[in-house]
Amino acid sequence: MTITDTIKAGTPQRAAQPAPGLHRARRRARTGFYHAGMTVLVVLYILPVLWAASMSLRTDANMFDADQLIPHPITFEHYANLFTILPDFGRYVGNTVLIAVVGTAGTLLSSSLAGYALARFTFPGQRALLMVILLTLMVPPQVTLIPQYVIFRNLNWIDTPLPIIVPMLFGGALPTFFFRQFFLTLPRELEDAAAIDGAGRWRTFFSVMAPLAGPAYLAMGLLTFVQLWNSFFVNSIYLQDQNQWVLTQALQSLIGRYNSQYGEIMAGVTLVSLPIVIGYVFVQRWVVRGIAFSGMAN
Amino acid sequence: MAEAAPSPAQAPRSRARRREAGTALLFLLPQIFGLVAFIGVPLGVSLYYSFTHWDLVAPEPTWIGLENWTHLLEDERVPKVLWNTIKFIFTGTLSFLLMSLVAALLTYRPRRGVAFYRALLFLPYVLSQIAVGIVWRWMFNTESGPINAAIELFGVDGPQWLLDPATAMPAIALVTTWQGLGYGMTLYIASLHGVPEALPEAAKIDGANAWQRFRHVMLPMISPTVLFLVVTSLIGALQLFDPVVAMTTSGGSIGMAGGPDDSTRTVVLYMYNQMFNYNERLSGLGYAAAIAWVLALLTFVLTLIQWAFSKRWVFYAGEGAAKKGGQ
Numbered sequence: 001m002t003i004t005d006t007i008k009a010g011t012p013q014r015a016a017q018p019a020p021g022l023h024r025a026r027r028r029a030r031t032g033f034y035h036a037g038m039t040v041l042v043v044l045y046i047l048p049v050l051w052a053a054s055m056s057l058r059t060d061a062n063m064f065d066a067d068q069l070i071p072h073p074i075t076f077e078h079y080a081n082l083f084t085i086l087p088d089f090g091r092y093v094g095n096t097v098l099i100a101v102v103g104t105a106g107t108l109l110s111s112s113l114a115g116y117a118l119a120r121f122t123f124p125g126q127r128a129l130l131m132v133i134l135l136t137l138m139v140p141p142q143v144t145l146i147p148q149y150v151i152f153r154n155l156n157w158i159d160t161p162l163p164i165i166v167p168m169l170f171g172g173a174l175p176t177f178f179f180r181q182f183f184l185t186l187p188r189e190l191e192d193a194a195a196i197d198g199a200g201r202w203r204t205f206f207s208v209m210a211p212l213a214g215p216a217y218l219a220m221g222l223l224t225f226v227q228l229w230n231s232f233f234v235n236s237i238y239l240q241d242q243n244q245w246v247l248t249q250a251l252q253s254l255i256g257r258y259n260s261q262y263g264e265i266m267a268g269v270t271l272v273s274l275p276i277v278i279g280y281v282f283v284q285r286w287v288v289r290g291i292a293f294s295g296m297a298n
Numbered sequence: 299m300a301e302a303a304p305s306p307a308q309a310p311r312s313r314a315r316r317r318e319a320g321t322a323l324l325f326l327l328p329q330i331f332g333l334v335a336f337i338g339v340p341l342g343v344s345l346y347y348s349f350t351h352w353d354l355v356a357p358e359p360t361w362i363g364l365e366n367w368t369h370l371l372e373d374e375r376v377p378k379v380l381w382n383t384i385k386f387i388f389t390g391t392l393s394f395l396l397m398s399l400v401a402a403l404l405t406y407r408p409r410r411g412v413a414f415y416r417a418l419l420f421l422p423y424v425l426s427q428i429a430v431g432i433v434w435r436w437m438f439n440t441e442s443g444p445i446n447a448a449i450e451l452f453g454v455d456g457p458q459w460l461l462d463p464a465t466a467m468p469a470i471a472l473v474t475t476w477q478g479l480g481y482g483m484t485l486y487i488a489s490l491h492g493v494p495e496a497l498p499e500a501a502k503i504d505g506a507n508a509w510q511r512f513r514h515v516m517l518p519m520i521s522p523t524v525l526f527l528v529v530t531s532l533i534g535a536l537q538l539f540d541p542v543v544a545m546t547t548s549g550g551s552i553g554m555a556g557g558p559d560d561s562t563r564t565v566v567l568y569m570y571n572q573m574f575n576y577n578e579r580l581s582g583l584g585y586a587a588a589i590a591w592v593l594a595l596l597t598f599v600l601t602l603i604q605w606a607f608s609k610r611w612v613f614y615a616g617e618g619a620a621k622k623g624g625q
Contacts (some may be wrong), residue, residue: 121321252547
């Protein structure tokens with residue numbers, strides 16, 4: 001894919017336009033120059049990512065050689081060592097997946113319900129509620145963290161995933177606003193038709209509107225999942241017992257303790273990032289659309 | 299003319315309205331509960347904590363009045379961490395806003411291959427800040443890291459990057475810009491696509507050059523997006539934490555991040571330090587809550603200033619006309 005795209009990038013576009021010869025040649029040169037420049041730029045741009053993956057596959061003797069971007073020979077010993085340093089790596093994967101999946105599902109459900117109500121119901125205090133929801137975007141999570149910490153500590157929830165998952169189950173300001181904006185774009189006729197068929201508001205939502213909002217669920221779900229997968233600050237507050245760690249914490253624990261073992265560190269970085277990168281290749285369009293939409297909504 | 303008494307036809311309508319409001323409340327219940335339980339109440343409670351001392355060893359917080367707040371004024375690390383955060387805003391936020399605009403201008407035109415460039419520029423955004431921080435920690439390594447190795451090819455010694463108090467924060471800013479660029483670019487592109495093509499065309503016919511078309515036509519048209527990015531990236535910059543931890547932790551624990559010489563200790567990192575470190579007279583949850591409230595007030599004031607100034611430079615197309623999507 002990379003190669004074909006690069007090749008395509010080199011060929012000028014639309015040579016068949018009815019432009020004067022000189023003009024066409026100049027445009028073709030300019031297009032070629034653009035694509036050559038952009039190709040160099042983006043490759044340089046993601047070089048750190050490629051470099052990290054490459055280091056995880058190098059032998060220690062070749063670790064710092066500049067000509068090892070494609071490692072030769074390739075070794076997987078650092079991955080093997082990583083599982084010796086972090087014998088519970090599989091558990092961290094499980095902890096991370098649990099938080100990311102349950103948290104995302106809960107947020108999507110609660111926020112889409114709230115967003116739908118804000119978009120399609122009329123009730124007193126509607127505008128005020130929307131304002132309050134938007135204002136909470138200004139509240140730094142650190143301010144509410146300390147009282148939350150005390151509550152969860154009293155519930156004996158420290159060193160369990162509950163303090164991270166449970167607040168996610170009640171939705172969030174940004175996803176709620178996102179769903180509101182999305183539902184506003186859907187035509188009202190669909191709901192009118194459902195109402196004529198005798199469907200109540202709940203059935204209309206779950207059997208007509210929610211399926212139509214598939215793209216919104218997908219985009220917001222991906223963003224939330226990635227955010228939870230990558231999050232570190234709250235996890236480091238609540239999950240101090242090593243058995244409860246998530247992947248970012250395990251990764252962070254490598255620095256300092258194994259500072260000079262670059263192969264193992266980069267193997268960790270690669271393993272934690274790989275699922276996201278692979279997923280990103282497939283759903284990139286939806287992630288980007290989701291971001292563009294949530295930004296435009298403002 | 300209708301009198302005060304409700305006509306028979308109005309009674310069922312108001313009942314229907316009440317029913318609708320009731321159903322709406324049910325739809326909104328989880329979100330409203332979340333707002334109250336995890337934001338509203340904690341906000342007040344943390345304000346209360348800021349007037350107390352609590353090390354979590356004692357069963358209850360002890361009321362100490364304004365002591366935490368007066369201590370904030372005396373604590374010499376407070377201006378230091380505020381200054382560090384400001385340093386980050388003037389490097390990281392500014393470069394993010396500018397560079398992602400440049401990236402958007404390079405890739406917003408629909409051409410073949412452009413989706414590929416965008417996808418790669420966006421990729422770092424989906425990675426964790428910890429993973430990215432660790433990778434760049436290596437990039438900045440002064441002994442064998444690629445950046446200084448490249449600089450040395452020109453026969454000069456590279457900077458000490460994360461080891462030098464003068465360059466550590468700019469180095470972190472470079473990394474957050476690198477990682478966030480795709481996000482800003484995506485929003486700018488969406489906004490640039492909203493500009494009617496006739497506008498720059500007309501300006502071109504009137505003899506405006508590329509810079510003038512950008513400065514006087516495109517930029518005003520995308521200014522709402524600029525404002526959105528300014529506000530949100532400022533809020534984010536004030537909460538800088540993960541990248542600092544990933545790039546400056548020496549030794550095993552987060553408590554040791556923030557170096558060299560405290561030059562990258564941010565407000566949130568200092569709050570974290572105070573929350574879990576009870577070695578000082580006032581350190582603990584109470585003082586940490588006071589620091590968190592400083593952060594909240596700072597966020598609020600800066601956002602307010604942004605809104606106030608935005609009236610001078612943000613241009614809303616079709617202002618006064620019907621607005622799309624009920625914003």
